[in-house]
Amino acid sequence: MSGQGASWAEAFLEMMAVERAAARNTLSAYGRDLADAAGFLAGQGRDLASASAEDIEAYFRSLGARALSPATAARRRASLRQFYRFVLGEGWRADDPARRVEAPRKGRPLPKVLSREEMDRLIAAAGQRDGAQGLRLACMVELAYASGLRISELTALPLAALARDPAYLIVKGKGGKDRLAPLNNAARTAVKAYLAVRPQFLGKADKANPWLFASRGKTGRITPRRFAQLLDEAAAAAGVDPARVSPHVLRHAFATHLLEGGADLRVVQKLLGHADIATTQIYTHVASDRLREVVASKHPLAKKR
Numbered sequence: 001m002s003g004q005g006a007s008w009a010e011a012f013l014e015m016m017a018v019e020r021a022a023a024r025n026t027l028s029a030y031g032r033d034l035a036d037a038a039g040f041l042a043g044q045g046r047d048l049a050s051a052s053a054e055d056i057e058a059y060f061r062s063l064g065a066r067a068l069s070p071a072t073a074a075r076r077r078a079s080l081r082q083f084y085r086f087v088l089g090e091g092w093r094a095d096d097p098a099r100r101v102e103a104p105r106k107g108r109p110l111p112k113v114l115s116r117e118e119m120d121r122l123i124a125a126a127g128q129r130d131g132a133q134g135l136r137l138a139c140m141v142e143l144a145y146a147s148g149l150r151i152s153e154l155t156a157l158p159l160a161a162l163a164r165d166p167a168y169l170i171v172k173g174k175g176g177k178d179r180l181a182p183l184n185n186a187a188r189t190a191v192k193a194y195l196a197v198r199p200q201f202l203g204k205a206d207k208a209n210p211w212l213f214a215s216r217g218k219t220g221r222i223t224p225r226r227f228a229q230l231l232d233e234a235a236a237a238a239g240v241d242p243a244r245v246s247p248h249v250l251r252h253a254f255a256t257h258l259l260e261g262g263a264d265l266r267v268v269q270k271l272l273g274h275a276d277i278a279t280t281q282i283y284t285h286v287a288s289d290r291l292r293e294v295v296a297s298k299h300p301l302a303k304k305r
Contacts, residue, residue: 012082
């Protein structure tokens with residue numbers, strides 16, 4: 001990007017960082033999205049500052065023809081809309097060229113969720129791996145399921161956060177916001193068992209490694225991709241379709257099982273770190289569907305039909 005459009009984009013990203021405390025990954029995504037739009041507009045002899053509504057419409061149409069995933073295309077549209085709302089608010093333009101372009105409507109897919117029995121089998125299968133590997137994987141699964149941690153939060157846990165057997169964690173989530181994440185007895189027991197073998201994952205000159213889930217790799221800690229691979233292996237061993245299992249599915253199970261057990265939606269929102277309760281409400285649909293399935297299969301009158 002260059003010219004006035006580039007300076008506007010820089011100001012937009014600065015605002016997102018300072019005023020809205022956007023995380024580094026979020027800022028990087030916004031930057032890539034604006035650069036993508038600027039590249040398209042440059043081919044039309046325009047830039048972000050001079051683009052017309054027709055130019056933005058053409059860019060949005062191009063997203064659908066580029067084999068992008070629906071999520072990526074939707075995010076790029078949203079990024080450009082936010083950018084032009086900011087530009088309009090600053091008075092740098094008198095119009096919003098993205099305003100008249102309607103976003104494609106799409107139903108929000110329900111998250112994949114494992115049953116409690118499937119979670120029990122998955123945890124058991126994780127712990128059955130050989131030695132230290134099994135204790136580490138079981139600990140990661142127990143922590144994710146007990147606390148609803150995101151995979152990025154789980155793999156970034158510092159050793160100091162669990163060295164003294166706490167009853168809860170203070171987790172820095174999206175936007176740099178802190179929240180409390182509970183630890184049940186099963187998770188705390190799994191942590192203690194793993195800590196006893198953690199030195200086996202350290203190199204000879206790596207005694208000061210600060211990460212809970214240490215690794216001899218470049219980052220010094222287990223990567224989300226590696227955890228996902230190990231989780232797939234545990235799912236297969238547990239007789240659960242690996243296609244239904246991912247690190248994020250453990251977070252979904254945490255939320256859904258809480259709601260099935262009668263937890264208040266606002267409490268679940270806080271535990272998940274959702275800024276908007278509408279994001280949490282999707283789990284009420286999953287929980288309701290599962291409860292209906294139980295009634296349909298277990299109720300005496302249902303069985304007579």
